[in-house]
Amino acid sequence: MRPFTYSRANDPASATKELAGNPNAKFLAGGTNLIDLMKEDVERPSAIVDISGLRLTEIKPIAAGFAKGGLSIGGLGKNTDAANHPLIRQNYPLLTQAILAGASGQIRNMATNGGNLLQRTRCPYFYEVAMPCNKREPGSGCGALEGVNRLHAIFGASEKCVAVYPSDMAIALAALDAIVKVKNASGQERSISFTDFHRLPGDTPERDTNLAHGELITSIDLPPNKFADKSYYLKVRDRASYAFALISVAAGLEMGSGNKIVQARIAMGGVAHKPWRALKAEQFLAGKEATAENFKRAADAEMADAKPLEHNKFKVELGNRSIVLALQMAMNGGKA
């Protein structure tokens, strides 16, 4: 860790202003990711602006706009509170499951919703500063490309970066078509659709998201959905809890009459540099019957484009099976 200044912001305006004045300043929310990365010397902010006291913690129904009838979740609310809010448990159980599948009780008590979206990759080459990593140090190379890459991307990676994005919560948010609301130092607000929030690595893996420096996440808005009772978050990992996903699948099935699927929502974690919407599988399933065979064909359609690396070839088969299982579990309302 390196020396830095610390200040506490009392309102969003002063918080964003402090950041606007210093390209090396960072917000501090729960600190569960930022502080760890500072101890590892990966993040080296010169100033820390503590936003944990901002009152952007409410969870409330949305009365107007695109997400009318949905729910707005404060950017500085705690993960635990979001997971356990009665309206979320009732209308967005997929989100509850995803949050509870991540980290540990203690960490979720500290972690904020905005911070969760901005947590950085767990790629070991990113974490160890002596290793090359284009995300940490642009131009230094990618240690994982030809290194130990069992946990890495099979979709949308580039020569520059094969890291995966680690959040569970965000995978559910992608399937829920959430909107990220942000505010900058001039007081301007903008809404970013979830699929546009995180980026693929391309030539600039140092940029995880399309958030501009100094923009503050004020809330995450969830539009209403019609699959609350037919949704499931599946997380496959090396141990039963407290491990990042090898593969995760957030699935929701909006059903019509008979056994027909009106619309499927499928997002995958552990496969790409961002939450991966399985659009091919979704397209395949629209209007089809919810059968084991169709689930399998949807999975085949999605996984056909996967480009595995030396150590993660298993993710293609595992991703396929996970889509099938998550859809099956969603159909059964979460029961095996």
Next chain:
Amino acid sequence: MQDKNKLTGTPISRIDGIAKVTGKAAYSTDYPVKNLAYAVLFKSTIAAGTIRIIDTTAAEKAPGVLAVITHTNAPKLNVNGGIRGGALLQSPEIEFYGQHIGLVVAETFEQARYATHLINVTYDKKEPKVDFEKLAKEATLPKDKERADAKRGDAKAALRDAEYKVEQVYETPIEHHHPLEPHATIAEWNGDRVTLYNSSQIVNGAQSAAANTLNIKPEQVRIITPYIGGGFGSKGGQWANLVLTAVAAKQVNRPVKLALTRQQMVNSVGLRQRNHQKVSLAATKDGKLTALAHEITTHGAIKNEFVEPCGDCSKVMYDVPNSLITYRAVPMNVILPTYTRGPGKSTGSFALESAMDELAYALKMDPIELRIKNEPERDPSNGKPWSSRKAVDCLQVGAKAFGWEKRKAEPRQNQQGNYLIGYGVAAGTYPAHQRPTSAIVKLKRTGNDVMATVELAAADLGTGTYTILTQTAADALGLPLRNVKVVIGDSDLPPAAGAVGSVGAASYANAVNDACQKITDELLTRSGKQFFARPTASQLMLSEKLTEFQTRIDAKPLESAEEYSAHSFNANFAEVSVNRFTGMVRVNRFLAVTGAGTILNPKTARSQIIGGNIWGIGMALTEESILDPRWGNFVTRSFADYHVPANLDIGDMEAIFIREDDQKSNTLGVKGIGEVGIVGVAAAVANAVFNATGKRVRELPITPDKLL
């Protein structure tokens, strides 16, 4: 031995439990030493080569920095003084990635850590030797005589002529000990004497290693280590951090604290080596073993070698006329491998007991029956009679308690929803030894109250040493528990064995018992009276109206113990469920049945056994330290990457102890339970996975990808 009127054998809670959960137990870095300075290590970022330039100018000028110590200015140390793993800042040579290359001492920890970022190192790199798969071909006979080829009969010929045989290779990865308390030291000099508050499993060993390495006398070093937050072998031998703290304290002329970070643990304090094990079993069609060959290939460090004895279980488990056990090792640019819970036995039993399961399956025989059929009457490796051996009882009692009869002989026959259920069994063993240990007992009477203090340089890893010694002394002196105080973990006390190799309980408890018997004898003699029944020491203190009395003993193992082969034995039973889509394995139930002689405290003993079982489950399913062969670094540097089992990974754990009176191995019949609990566990889980899925995974850990 488990007498109703005794305190030993009863499940009392840990004596030190309250102190620990209330934060009053002082671990190495908790001592309120005044005027402390803080040291932070910095480490090499290459695995082989030499340091050309190490530029510390900026670091030295950084705020608060008191000293920067590297090979260019470190005092001369004795590199053969007993510190393991090198990295003593004595030369510019780099032998493994993450070797200590210096330390910064500063007023605060933060200042020291920051200054380490300001150091610039230029290396002359060499190609590191870390790719075990490639290097294995070059492996040769280890220097250690204990690892010489051990042959009995002609295993190769018997294998050639076998009616049935299994020949398979089993792979286990590098593992790390990762005790919850990372290694930490405070060093405080007082004239030419240094006190080292340091987590040490072998108190006197740490003392002599530190003294020899610092080129001073053992009397000049005092080790204080009343509490240890786990060690699992990594705090048995001592590593450079201990001595470098003393060097730093001398250099800055004030006390210094040095604690390793979790990330630094992977290349500072040893590891469990990577093992490639070929096991060949031959048997008649009715399941009598005719040959057992266990051929092990592994690695050491570049200059030194440590080869864990993976063939040990194969030497003693089964009655087989033809046996071959061989070791080959190749130097690698990694930190020196070292003792790791159940050294060799835990990893070796994975190979042997998986192969036994494979043989049972080939023979269409129950794996328990196969084992019982090959039960040896004497120790096959040396012909000695067993001091006691409850291997068959363990299997039979376990089978009954576990509901083994519900197991389907063919795999994939037990499906419940999305899960495949399987049962597995595996046996294990660990040798039992008592080591020389001295102890002092002091009695003090105030009115009608007699207090006893027992002192010895023993170590409590967190396992319950305080508790069992309190129980032992209370019984032997005729006192209630609260009148006994146990003082350990200080090299100024009478020298004792280490809490290593499962010898702690046997060595300490026998020494304490001997000391208490001796003090009673002395009190009897002093009284000059004849008694109908032997009085207790506390009765004698009262009747003789003594206020203070003490004695010391230098306890030694029974000479007759040498005539026997003394081991603990166990049988492990696992029920797993495997998600047939994702390959995720869960151990629903685990039962370990152990015959380990006298159980001094069933509660702390159970904790020991299930703790070993849980690590064994970790070995089976999750734990692996992964090297990048290009740089020789571990990519698994934290608990986010190195997966020890979490609560949710562990189902119902049950431990049963078989009653075993074994006065042949030592007076109290204590055999030790620290390590046997991990032996056979990984095989039981892997065998259960086979029973569930029909997939035989011979390469640990069994992660979901291996079961797709």
